[in-house]
Amino acid sequence: MRTVFILNPHAGHNRRRPELRQQLREFATACPSEAVVEVTEGPGHARELATAAVQAGAEVVAAVGGDGTMNEVAQGLLGAPAALALVPCGSGNGLALHLRIPRSLTGALRLAADPDAAVREIDSGEVAGLPFFNAMGIGLDAEISRRFNRLTRRGLPAYLRAGWGAWQERRPVQCTLEVGSERRALSALLVSVLNSDQYGNHARVAPGAEVDDGELDLVAVTATGLLRVARLMPHLFLGSLDSSVPGLLRRSARRFALVRPAPGPLHTDGEVHPGPARLEVVIRPRSLRVLVPGVPGRLAAPIDQAARSFALLIP
Numbered sequence: 001m002r003t004v005f006i007l008n009p010h011a012g013h014n015r016r017r018p019e020l021r022q023q024l025r026e027f028a029t030a031c032p033s034e035a036v037v038e039v040t041e042g043p044g045h046a047r048e049l050a051t052a053a054v055q056a057g058a059e060v061v062a063a064v065g066g067d068g069t070m071n072e073v074a075q076g077l078l079g080a081p082a083a084l085a086l087v088p089c090g091s092g093n094g095l096a097l098h099l100r101i102p103r104s105l106t107g108a109l110r111l112a113a114d115p116d117a118a119v120r121e122i123d124s125g126e127v128a129g130l131p132f133f134n135a136m137g138i139g140l141d142a143e144i145s146r147r148f149n150r151l152t153r154r155g156l157p158a159y160l161r162a163g164w165g166a167w168q169e170r171r172p173v174q175c176t177l178e179v180g181s182e183r184r185a186l187s188a189l190l191v192s193v194l195n196s197d198q199y200g201n202h203a204r205v206a207p208g209a210e211v212d213d214g215e216l217d218l219v220a221v222t223a224t225g226l227l228r229v230a231r232l233m234p235h236l237f238l239g240s241l242d243s244s245v246p247g248l249l250r251r252s253a254r255r256f257a258l259v260r261p262a263p264g265p266l267h268t269d270g271e272v273h274p275g276p277a278r279l280e281v282v283i284r285p286r287s288l289r290v291l292v293p294g295v296p297g298r299l300a301a302p303i304d305q306a307a308r309s310f311a312l313l314i315p
Contacts (some may be wrong), residue, residue, distance in 0.1 A: 003035040003060040012063030050076025062112040066090020071269040083289040085112035090201020095134040116308040118294045121286040122211040132268035139173035139190035142267040178257035189221040204239040215252045223247025256281040
């Protein structure tokens, strides 16, 4: 099994671990099967490295970084038989937590190199041509992401500080939600569409959501005042947020449209982009293969069999 580890040295906690590059290379050398380490040099490079790894016949490509690194590497693996391995080193690690990936570096690396690891085929989402694998959003969460990404120090305390600053300058999102035959005008603190059940740090904004259920989950926080939002917070970490909670709207579907008065920012897995006024959000069912701890009933076809089939497609 050929494994490629893609390290983002600037992601999350990696900035404070300059020794990680050498540790990864020592781990790759000790692997019983072929393993190599690639290091990113800037935005977009992880996607390029992942694409090249697939074309070279890699069976597992590991993202060693945060949600942004995960997103880029996963983009390079969409529709391919190669499996994504997650070595979570970011501040939120939402998808990794949802999939119960080991949080320790040693545990995550062992899973990435385990030839007997289970493979789960998960859905992905797309908005304005941008893939996402955990969550996208507009409003307060996009503004928090913008502020957080500019910080030199990461972690939950830094995220909370960025959130407080964004909260103090908040402006409700005005948009129209289109889902099926429903048309609803929204004035919301934020509107998120999730593939998993959480943002990260166990903040379960869409309890019960699964990454392979064939649907995306939209959550709009229509409460905008401090007291009403404060009442939502216990539900967020207790996993009890649903449409019965005042100040919250939730819908599940394969497709959504969010129509804003003008273009504006959006985030995909925590990375902020300019977006059009009309945002079409769609699901791509079972489009990504991910290594996970053994889960009965979720074992996909062996990686080597899928890789051999894919090799036939490469000239």
